[in-house]
Amino acid sequence: KKLSQKVIKDTKDKITLIEANLDDQTGEGLGYVMQKLMNAGAYDVFFTPIQMKKDRPATKITVLGNISDQLLLIKIILKETSTIGVRYQHWHRVVMQRRFEKVTTDYGEIKIKIATYGNVEKKIPEYIDCAQIAHRKNISFINVYQSAIIAAQHLN
Amino acid sequence: KKLSQKVIKDTKDKITLIEANLDDQTGEGLGYVMQKLMNAGAYDVFFTPIQMKKDRPATKITVLGNISDQLLLIKIILKETSTIGVRYQHWHRVVMQRRFEKVTTDYGEIKIKIATYGNVEKKIPEYIDCAQIAHRKNISFINVYQSAIIAAQHLN
Amino acid sequence: KKLSQKVIKDTKDKITLIEANLDDQTGEGLGYVMQKLMNAGAYDVFFTPIQMKKDRPATKITVLGNISDQLLLIKIILKETSTIGVRYQHWHRVVMQRRFEKVTTDYGEIKIKIATYGNVEKKIPEYIDCAQIAHRKNISFINVYQSAIIAAQHLN
Amino acid sequence: KKLSQKVIKDTKDKITLIEANLDDQTGEGLGYVMQKLMNAGAYDVFFTPIQMKKDRPATKITVLGNISDQLLLIKIILKETSTIGVRYQHWHRVVMQRRFEKVTTDYGEIKIKIATYGNVEKKIPEYIDCAQIAHRKNISFINVYQSAIIAAQHLN
Amino acid sequence: KKLSQKVIKDTKDKITLIEANLDDQTGEGLGYVMQKLMNAGAYDVFFTPIQMKKDRPATKITVLGNISDQLLLIKIILKETSTIGVRYQHWHRVVMQRRFEKVTTDYGEIKIKIATYGNVEKKIPEYIDCAQIAHRKNISFINVYQSAIIAAQHLN
Amino acid sequence: KKLSQKVIKDTKDKITLIEANLDDQTGEGLGYVMQKLMNAGAYDVFFTPIQMKKDRPATKITVLGNISDQLLLIKIILKETSTIGVRYQHWHRVVMQRRFEKVTTDYGEIKIKIATYGNVEKKIPEYIDCAQIAHRKNISFINVYQSAIIAAQHLN
Ligand code: NI
Ligand code: NI
Ligand code: NI
Ligand code: NI
Ligand code: NI
Ligand code: NI
Ligand code: NI
Ligand code: NI
Ligand code: NI
Ligand code: NI
Ligand code: NI
Ligand code: NI
Incomplete structure (x- = not known):
């Protein structure tokens, strides 16, 4: 059952937010990895258009997930994208x-x-x-x- | 008096940065909430175009504010947007x-x-x-x- | 009375679409020119984020308007922005x-x-x-x- | 059979390019309409993030298609999105x-x-x-x- | 001598505007092609972030040029990018x-x-x-x- | 020697991530500062298109770097851009x-x-x-x- 379809009673938690910048991957491959990450239980995955050095249009991938899934999600990114490193942080949440x-x-x-x-x-x-x-x-x-x-x- | 028009003598502080992803809200409604948040004392509000799952173009809203206003700003986001959760963090600042x-x-x-x-x-x-x-x-x-x-x- | 608030009975017309790329203008100045163009009767004005040569983030301004206002709108863009040239075309429209x-x-x-x-x-x-x-x-x-x-x- | 999977021998043709600006529609609804348009035979559908008046983040939808499908595609946009008008033009193509x-x-x-x-x-x-x-x-x-x-x- | 550094006396001309959508090319490769096109005499080259079907972040390349260079510029795009087709149009210009x-x-x-x-x-x-x-x-x-x-x- | 060309044996570290929102700077000036920051040893510099209050298209600059270079990188941003404040945080990394x-x-x-x-x-x-x-x-x-x-x- 997806997070967005669960009954939720608490109003606070903490999540992991994982990011990587991708300038040597195709859009086709990125559509594929979004699906992989959602299937693996990520709370959310989204792409932000960014502009990197040497006139390169690029994409930042951001993955939100349960802290206990952090390593699993990082491994999928390292396996399925061209990046050679990811950065992450914990964020607080207020949820309805x-x-x-x-x-x-x-x-x-x-x-x-x-x-x-x-x-x-x-x-x-x-x-x-x-x-x-x-x-x-x-x-x-x-x-x-x-x-x-x-x-x-x-x-x- | 707005922050950008105040005399500032210190060069360090800490702020809260609040974010939410919105894929079920109209642009019209987002223009409205930006104004509400600025009126409530947010230091800054900005929108980033993002791309979410299921081919959805979406908007990330980011609000910067005084840590003592954090709950107030979160409540405005929950009331005025379609999101059912926000994430936040504290950031350090260097200011001139x-x-x-x-x-x-x-x-x-x-x-x-x-x-x-x-x-x-x-x-x-x-x-x-x-x-x-x-x-x-x-x-x-x-x-x-x-x-x-x-x-x-x-x-x- | 603005176009979006007029009673419209026809379902076809032709409009002018004017564009310019801006890499040597500030965002502040662009917010100002949007207002100027709307006041002058443009049907719509919008900004698209683009990426120009030499690692420059830039903004494309697009103005839609009545063909009879074309020269007026072009002059406002030349006066109020840093661009030294604009391009334009006529587009067909289907309207409800x-x-x-x-x-x-x-x-x-x-x-x-x-x-x-x-x-x-x-x-x-x-x-x-x-x-x-x-x-x-x-x-x-x-x-x-x-x-x-x-x-x-x-x-x- | 989709266009991208057909054997193609000619290297020139003409297509229609249809656009609309959407500031009063949700991202969810836009993901839906992309699918509808592809199913109806559009050559391609894509979204561009734009910024409209009154601080509204918005989305431009662009549809490429066969000129003989133009009216069909326009009707789907008018039915499935919040826009009350679309603009279109014919473009030349060079294809491999x-x-x-x-x-x-x-x-x-x-x-x-x-x-x-x-x-x-x-x-x-x-x-x-x-x-x-x-x-x-x-x-x-x-x-x-x-x-x-x-x-x-x-x-x- | 580049266009932007020439003395210009006329205030009207016509240019070609060439576009292609790229979802199977890396950002690295796109930085390369921008340089190639500028070297070949393009008036301007820019990238726009777009969102294509199947959750693919993509890049639209736009090339402005002299109409007499149109075929040359199209050939560079076909050679240096992953696209299998480009679209183009002539635009009018007003220049200072x-x-x-x-x-x-x-x-x-x-x-x-x-x-x-x-x-x-x-x-x-x-x-x-x-x-x-x-x-x-x-x-x-x-x-x-x-x-x-x-x-x-x-x-x- | 640039980071991306070094032999790396560890798989974990911590970096600083510095950001500023720029609505009163030109794209030309931003291309310049990206180069300055890369020359000063930043791991990466990228631009994200954002939308600020009062209809202003703007650019967020993000700089990743070694924590020991944090103050140096902040000073370059304050010197070379129009911003009067930057925000920063430490992020964890997993690197291959x-x-x-x-x-x-x-x-x-x-x-x-x-x-x-x-x-x-x-x-x-x-x-x-x-x-x-x-x-x-x-x-x-x-x-x-x-x-x-x-x-x-x-x-x-
Ligand atoms: Ni690389
Ligand atoms: Ni904390
Ligand atoms: Ni939803
Ligand atoms: Ni800290
Ligand atoms: Ni210039
Ligand atoms: Ni015509
Ligand atoms: Ni409206
Ligand atoms: Ni393909
Ligand atoms: Ni023609
Ligand atoms: Ni003409
Ligand atoms: Ni200012
Ligand atoms: Ni930590």
């Missing part, structure tokens, strides 16, 4: 508590993530549910997403 | 000492920030003064800025 | 028809832009209305925006 | 001739694209073949890709 | 008239480019002169650049 | 062990960097050797790079 409800829209059932922190509350339709319905029924993703927001208005 | 002088140009008075650190000295025309004069007199911003540099040459 | 309705939410009245093209219809809450209400009532922009979508569901 | 060969590596068979134009020749291992082998055999993508280059050296 | 003067500063002689268009006039210190002086005398580039602006104030 | 071998290709001798970490091994042709051969013999950089990979296949 999360639970899930289902709502019924004209188009079908959609899961709603309800996130709370103090008196802040947010209701976020699950991307995958909206995307699957939109695809199957040939309506626009925006329409499905908005119908989920409408259906979720009386949830609490 | 700053004082202000006024110079008179052909176009009007302009405040000059004089920043020093050891034997490094920089004279920086205040943006807002240059912009207002340029706008009011319908001359180019560059011309006004350059006239301020010329007028400031004998300041010390 | 637009009209406006007001809806009443728990938080106040909000204008809705209704855009149609063939059987596609979109209802888009006006940014400025949402932002002003959110600011005045100290609720989050997202909440106001979502309440406008809920209130607009039965419009047509 | 392409044919395909298979090579046998220590890890398995890999298709090689051989592209020629005048006296320029390039041998490019197919991404999907390399990725599948790397994944199945748990070796790095780079290793497989390099083994394909080694195996292809005597092809012509 | 340019001439050069020398000024004497406390640090040495610096060439000033004087660009004019109608009643717009800009004085731009030559980068290379400022950089060489700054490097040789171990003063900051900004100081040298500002001293050139001060020395150029009475030029016309 | 490195040694060098020469291989003979059809085009000439090329140095190969062999990087190892546990059972991961990578062979990386030296950019500068490939670039010089490609330039001198007028063959494409990619061809030379691939010939180095082919020649290196039996190294260990």
Whole structure:
């Protein structure tokens, strides 16, 4: 089960953030390694466009993960990218508590993530549910997403 | 009074740096939250374009602030953006000492920030003064800025 | 009245698209020129980060406008930026028809832009209305925006 | 069959290039529309990070396609994104001739694209073949890709 | 002699703009090709970070040049990059008239480019002169650049 | 001797990472400072495009270096850029062990960097050797790079 789909009750933790600069790797290979890292349990992986010396356009890869997975994630980066070194740090996090409800829209059932922190509350339709319905029924993703927001208005 | 317009005598401090990745928020909403955070006393707010999983273009928001404002700034991010978690760290800073002088140009008075650190000295025309004069007199911003540099040459 | 707030009935037109690469201008000056160009009637102005020769990070400015305003917009760019040349082209456009309705939410009245093209219809809450209400009532922009979508569901 | 996997003999054609600026759409929704456009036969779809007025980070979507698909692609953009208008132009292209060969590596068979134009020749291992082998055999993508280059050296 | 250092009297011309998307090339190789294209007479070469399908960070290369050099520049791109096709268009340009003067500063002689268009006039210190002086005398580039602006104030 | 060309036997160290946001500096000046910092012994320098308040496109400079060089590198940034403060942190690193071998290709001798970490091994042709051969013999950089990979296949 992915982190973003788990019920979360604590509101504080610590994570590892791992980075490497890549100027001798192709974009194709980077799409591949993002998938590898997500499959290995990384909380998140993202790319930032950077500009390195000698007129080189390059990509910074950033991986967020559980501290106990740090070595595993570093090894994947060293194996699957052209970098010969990675840097990392621990970061603190504040996270909202999360639970899930289902709502019924004209188009079908959609899961709603309800996130709370103090008196802040947010209701976020699950991307995958909206995307699957939109695809199957040939309506626009925006329409499905908005119908989920409408259906979720009386949830609490 | 904004940080960038204060007289500063110390040359070291520590700040908090708060980040969140946003792939389910619109650019319109992000322009709004930048303003909210600046109004709440953030030292600086900036956006970095990033690329997240599932072919999603996204935006990383970074907020720099006083450590005593950390919780306040985190709460604004949680309230005003779609993120359900933020990460943060403390960073060390080296800052130049700053004082202000006024110079008179052909176009009007302009405040000059004089920043020093050891034997490094920089004279920086205040943006807002240059912009207002340029706008009011319908001359180019560059011309006004350059006239301020010329007028400031004998300041010390 | 800005283009984005006009009632539009035609669905085709032609516009000018003007570009310049800037590696010897500051970000401060570029924020200033964006405002100048919008005030002069540009349909849109945007910046793209680019990487130029000799390890220079730079900014490409793009201005969209009415073909009859082309020379005016070019002159502003030449006057207000460091570039010594601009390039331009005409582009074709397909635009949706637009009209406006007001809806009443728990938080106040909000204008809705209704855009149609063939059987596609979109209802888009006006940014400025949402932002002003959110600011005045100290609720989050997202909440106001979502309440406008809920209130607009039965419009047509 | 995708364009990039077709045998190509001509070296000139004309394509349509369609663009829209998006500041009121989420990254999640944009990942969805990229897939939709590729499925509908677009030659290529890509995102460019841009910066719009009012401090809004935004995304420019660009779609390349066959001129006969222009209206179809425009309609998908209008239906699936928040934009209310798109701009387009025709571009000329010079393309290399392409044919395909298979090579046998220590890890398995890999298709090689051989592209020629005048006296320029390039041998490019197919991404999907390399990725599948790397994944199945748990070796790095780079290793497989390099083994394909080694195996292809005597092809012509 | 490079375009940016020539005396220019006309204020209109037409150029070619050539583009290719690169997701299977390294940043190292791209720094190399930029140099090749500049040496071959391109007016300008720049890179834009883009995001392609399958989670691939990529780079768009753009080359501006004389229309008579179009085929030469296209061939260099096909030879030196991994792309198997390029797209191009002609763009119109408005350029400022340019001439050069020398000024004497406390640090040495610096060439000033004087660009004019109608009643717009800009004085731009030559980068290379400022950089060489700054490097040789171990003063900051900004100081040298500002001293050139001060020395150029009475030029016309 | 540059870091990337040294034989490395340890696989862990700690470095300093220094950053500053620049919205009142030109791209020209930034290309200059990158060179200065590399000459002063920085491990790496890179630029990230960011978006600051008041519609300003800006550049974040990041410098990686030996902790004992921290103050020296900070002073160069303060002297050579428009910023009036920098922030810094220490990061941990995992680095691969490195040694060098020469291989003979059809085009000439090329140095190969062999990087190892546990059972991961990578062979990386030296950019500068490939670039010089490609330039001198007028063959494409990619061809030379691939010939180095082919020649290196039996190294260990
Ligand atoms: Ni390298
Ligand atoms: Ni801590
Ligand atoms: Ni999400
Ligand atoms: Ni510390
Ligand atoms: Ni220049
Ligand atoms: Ni036409
Ligand atoms: Ni809008
Ligand atoms: Ni490919
Ligand atoms: Ni044509
Ligand atoms: Ni024309
Ligand atoms: Ni400033
Ligand atoms: Ni530590």
